[in-house]
Amino acid sequence: MLEISQLKVFHGVIEAVHGIDVSVSEGQCVSLLGPNGAGKTSTLSAITGTAKSTGSIRLLGEDMTRLSIEERCRKGIAISPEGRRIFSNLTVRDNMLMGGAMRRDRAALLSEIGEWFERFPILGERAGQMAGTLSGGEQQMLAIARALLSRPRILLLDEPSLGLAPQIVAKIFEIIRELKSRGITILLVEQNAAAAIGVSDKVYILNNGRISRQGAAAEFGDGSDLMDELTGVHS
Amino acid sequence: MDYFIQQSLNALSFGAEYALIALGLAIVFSIMGLVNFAHGEVIAFGGYSMVIMGTLLTNNPFVLMVGVVAACVFASVALERVAFRTVRGADLTTGLLTAFGVSIILQNLFLLFGSPRPIAATQFIFLDRTIAIGSIRVSSLQIYETVTTLLAILALMFFLRRTTLGMAMRAAALDFEMVRLCGVRANRVIAGAFAISGLLAGLACIFIMARRGSVQPHMGFDPVLVAFVACVIGGFGSLPGAVLGGFLLGITEVAVLILLPQSAGGLAHAVVFALVALVLIWRPDGILSPAREKGDKI
Amino acid sequence: MRFLPLNSAQRQGLLGSAMLSLLILAIVGAYYLWGESYQARMLYAVFVNLLVVVGLQVFTGNANITSFSHAAFMGIAAYVAAICVTPIAMKAISLPDAPWGLNAFELSALSAALLALLITGLLGLATGLFMARLTGVGVTIVSIAILVIVHSIFLYRTDIFKGNQALFGIPKIFDLPQITALVIVAIFIARAFRESAVGLKLRASADDEVGARAMGVDVFKVRLIAWVVGTLFFATAGIAYAFYLGTISARPFYFNFVFLTVSMLILGGLRSVTGAVFGTLMISMGLELVRWLETGPVISGIKFPEVLGLSGLLLGVVIVAVMAFLPRGIMGNREIEDFVKRKR
Numbered sequence: 065m066l067e068i069s070q071l072k073v074f075h076g077v078i079e080a081v082h083g084i085d086v087s088v089s090e091g092q093c094v095s096l097l098g099p100n101g102a103g104k105t106s107t108l109s110a111i112t113g114t115a116k117s118t119g120s121i122r123l124l125g126e127d128m129t130r131l132s133i134e135e136r137c138r139k140g141i142a143i144s145p146e147g148r149r150i151f152s153n154l155t156v157r158d159n160m161l162m163g164g165a166m167r168r169d170r171a172a173l174l175s176e177i178g179e180w181f182e183r184f185p186i187l188g189e190r191a192g193q194m195a196g197t198l199s200g201g202e203q204q205m206l207a208i209a210r211a212l213l214s215r216p217r218i219l220l221l222d223e224p225s226l227g228l229a230p231q232i233v234a235k236i237f238e239i240i241r242e243l244k245s246r247g248i249t250i251l252l253v254e255q256n257a258a259a260a261i262g263v264s265d266k267v268y269i270l271n272n273g274r275i276s277r278q279g280a281a282a283e284f285g286d287g288s289d290l291m292d293e294l295t296g297v298h299s
Numbered sequence: 300m301d302y303f304i305q306q307s308l309n310a311l312s313f314g315a316e317y318a319l320i321a322l323g324l325a326i327v328f329s330i331m332g333l334v335n336f337a338h339g340e341v342i343a344f345g346g347y348s349m350v351i352m353g354t355l356l357t358n359n360p361f362v363l364m365v366g367v368v369a370a371c372v373f374a375s376v377a378l379e380r381v382a383f384r385t386v387r388g389a390d391l392t393t394g395l396l397t398a399f400g401v402s403i404i405l406q407n408l409f410l411l412f413g414s415p416r417p418i419a420a421t422q423f424i425f426l427d428r429t430i431a432i433g434s435i436r437v438s439s440l441q442i443y444e445t446v447t448t449l450l451a452i453l454a455l456m457f458f459l460r461r462t463t464l465g466m467a468m469r470a471a472a473l474d475f476e477m478v479r480l481c482g483v484r485a486n487r488v489i490a491g492a493f494a495i496s497g498l499l500a501g502l503a504c505i506f507i508m509a510r511r512g513s514v515q516p517h518m519g520f521d522p523v524l525v526a527f528v529a530c531v532i533g534g535f536g537s538l539p540g541a542v543l544g545g546f547l548l549g550i551t552e553v554a555v556l557i558l559l560p561q562s563a564g565g566l567a568h569a570v571v572f573a574l575v576a577l578v579l580i581w582r583p584d585g586i587l588s589p590a591r592e593k594g595d596k597i
Numbered sequence: 598m599r600f601l602p603l604n605s606a607q608r609q610g611l612l613g614s615a616m617l618s619l620l621i622l623a624i625v626g627a628y629y630l631w632g633e634s635y636q637a638r639m640l641y642a643v644f645v646n647l648l649v650v651v652g653l654q655v656f657t658g659n660a661n662i663t664s665f666s667h668a669a670f671m672g673i674a675a676y677v678a679a680i681c682v683t684p685i686a687m688k689a690i691s692l693p694d695a696p697w698g699l700n701a702f703e704l705s706a707l708s709a710a711l712l713a714l715l716i717t718g719l720l721g722l723a724t725g726l727f728m729a730r731l732t733g734v735g736v737t738i739v740s741i742a743i744l745v746i747v748h749s750i751f752l753y754r755t756d757i758f759k760g761n762q763a764l765f766g767i768p769k770i771f772d773l774p775q776i777t778a779l780v781i782v783a784i785f786i787a788r789a790f791r792e793s794a795v796g797l798k799l800r801a802s803a804d805d806e807v808g809a810r811a812m813g814v815d816v817f818k819v820r821l822i823a824w825v826v827g828t829l830f831f832a833t834a835g836i837a838y839a840f841y842l843g844t845i846s847a848r849p850f851y852f853n854f855v856f857l858t859v860s861m862l863i864l865g866g867l868r869s870v871t872g873a874v875f876g877t878l879m880i881s882m883g884l885e886l887v888r889w890l891e892t893g894p895v896i897s898g899i900k901f902p903e904v905l906g907l908s909g910l911l912l913g914v915v916i917v918a919v920m921a922f923l924p925r926g927i928m929g930n931r932e933i934e935d936f937v938k939r940k941r
């Protein structure tokens with residue numbers, strides 16, 4: 065579904081990612097793991113079009129590299145970005161409406177928003193409140209819901225568990241698992257290697273802008289042997 | 300008492316005009332960080348269009364009003380296309396200077412194709428009559444102006460809160476990139492902002508024309524400067540701030556005119572601006588400044 | 598040169614300033630050899646602009662924060678100097694209603710100039726204390742407000758400033774030699790400032806404010822110093838303006854002039870003093886050419902029509918084009934001596 069090859073990502077003159085290949089098949093959940101500064105967020109930014117890159121990015125065989133940010137979203141790429149970036153000056157409901165802003169089927173959109181409110185009653189209770197008043201965990205759920213409301217073909221999640229309490233983290237991964245069971249394709253960036261491997265089909269380890277290891281999730285066990293790679297310590 | 304009501308209306312109508320123009324500046328600034336100094340020339344363009352339509356088409360003032368508003372919307376959107384798209388995402392200075400360059404170009408085009416002297420266009424003057432409400436004599440134009448502005452603000456609020464594009468505009472003021480990540484086209488949001496800004500300029504143009512009865516190349520510059528200062532007082536980029544700043548300026552101006560002895564009438568502006576300076580020392584970012592750091596957009 | 602306690606950048610600064618001064622002297626020399634007398638006025642105006650643009654470079658260039666209030670400071674200095682230096686007898690006619698005995702005293706040219714520098718400098722300090730605290734965008738926006746405020750005071754206190762009418766009868770004190778000397782001194786000072794410790798810190802804070810703060814740079818202090826120094830340049834330009842023209846009015850100290858000078862700086866490249874000088878010279882020459890076309894000249898027997906508004910139009914086009922295509926200017930970060938070095 066998503067085929068990335070020879071991807072280099074640039075922030076100004078800095079090259080953050082040095083030519084990586086990543087592929088995600090339909091219905092899969094693929095993890096991209098790595099230490100801080102490895103280039104995970106940069107990779108996702110290249111996919112969404114918010115960072116400059118070279119190489120090829122194909123979604124269902126179609127080249128994305130020349131498309132603008134919004135066109136890529138319209139082709140089916142949605143992201144729950146690093147730092148969540150919910151619209152704190154909009155209400156919770158309006159944030160969700162922004163997620164489906166490009167959709168025509170308003171009735172279906174409204175009923176989907178209703179479903180999200182049932183799934184996360186806290187969001188439902190606060191539908192009319194400014195989203196900036198939500199807690200970190202609630203904001204994360206809102207960000208995921210917002211991304212999914214655009215009915216994407218692939219969902220990019222950038223460290224959804226960052227800074228959250230263990231129960232909330234568990235809940236986030238429960239959601240990911242459930243999304244996967246509904247057939248949604250996911251590219252997951254995480255620091256929490258064990259949990260990420262647990263929900264994934266395939267795993268890539270990114271280090272200093274290069275893929276240092278990749279394989280089926282089963283090959284990585286519970287991720288405990290990844291400690292060195294993920295803390296950036298090289299033997 | 301009558302005097303008080305008259306002067307209040309006076310203040311409100313002054314403030315309304317400033318607020319209309321200030322809102323036009325603020326909505327564009329909030330979304331793309333551009334201080335659009337060519338906004339005044341959009342107003343002047345509306346005036347010149349009125350002259351042309353008045354000579355070629357019709358003298359029916361209501362048709363002309365629609366024409367003026369349409370001309371301003373067109374001019375505003377066209378400016379974005381032609382001039383401001385190249386500096387989208389550039390820093391404040393680049394945008395500001397571009398806008399000023401555009402403003403000079405337009406003023407001189409008006410000069411080249413029009414005339415440095417005022418050209419009469421009196422079709423809207425009928426709006427300005429003295430009417431009596433009970434024992435109070437007031438200017439009808441001031442009532443129209445205040446009411447129209449309030450309606451425009453309400454309509455804008457409805458648009459920003461209830462429509463997807465309006466919501467996207469509010470969201471874009473905070474995080475434009477995230478709005479684009481939601482699949483909303485940047486061009487639509489920006490064109491929308493310029494269209495609204497042009498619409499507000501068109502309304503302001505109608506009232507300015509009703510008061511002046513003539514057009515001149517530089518007619519838009521001073522109103523926009525006052526509106527700019529209103530935005531600074533209210534907090535640049537904040538829409539409620541623009542409205543508040545506009546009305547505060549109007550009220551202060553009238554209050555200063557009333558309170559100062561007649562002989563010092565010319566000082567009104569200076570006193571108003573001195574008060575502005577005080578406001579800025581008290582709150583450098585304006586009274587209702589947006590919470591975030593004002594800065595680069597897109 | 599080894600005995601001078603200067604680092605290599607500063608020594609290069611001296612070299613660069615000397616080269617720019619030679620350029621200025623060459624222009625003045627060319628005028629004295631071949632120029633027509635009416636061009637003196639033009640050249641004088643270019644040099645006043647040069648003082649302003651070099652002064653802009655001090656704050657705007659080094660701090661990379663655009664400010665638009667310079668015309669206000671220039672105007673204040675021009676008016677203070679003019680009012681002080683104009684003879685009492687003259688002021689009885691030109692400023693009959695002036696309050697506070699402003700038309701009842703007169704000062705020598707030197708004391709008038711010093712007083713103008715002092716007052717403008719104090720205003721620069723007062724505004725600077727406040728400006729240096731703001732964010733970059735805040736400075737730009739508030740500086741426009743200052744410009745508008747000062748201009749409206751000029752316009753509405755007609756008893757002191759005559760508004761858009763001319764304040765006339767100012768004795769002519771300066772001529773081309775004096776302004777040439779001022780320009781050269783200004784170039785040396787601006788360049789010295791750029792290479793000084795304060796200038797270096799300011800440029801560092803412009804590139805990376807957080808980093809500079811972490812290195813112990815007192816951003817507030819260096820910005821304030823640059824702001825006040827810049828103000829003194831504008832004051833000098835204002836004084837030079839008033840001391841030459843014989844009359845002043847509020848109109849030139851406003852937006853057109855502001856944006857003209859800022860465009861000069863940006864066209865040249867705001868990070869470099871050389872850029873400030875080149876930008877000023879280029880735009881001045883271009884505009885002079887257009888102004889000449891505007892009057893409907895006769896070129897090889899053909900009389901061209903008079904086109905009002907052409908120079909204004911072109912100024913606008915130049916500004917828009919520079920912003921769209923050359924936002925970093927022609928010099929970028931380079932100074933004049935960098936070219937010489939590369940050739941070697």
Ligand SMILES: Nc1ncnc2c1ncn2[C@@H]1O[C@H](COP(=O)(O)OP(=O)(O)OP(=O)(O)O)[C@@H](O)[C@H]1O
Binds near residue numbers: 080099
């Ligand atoms: N906007 C930027 N400008 C300059 N450099 C950047 C920018 N964003 C990221 N970088 C650099 O690119 C490299 C990769 O950063 P990136 O954010 O992709 O890492 P990451 O793997 O997401 O790390 P983390 O786990 O901390 O989120 C880092 O060295 C970072 O300093």
Ligand SMILES: [Mg+2]
Binds near residue numbers: 105
């Ligand atoms: Mg990251």
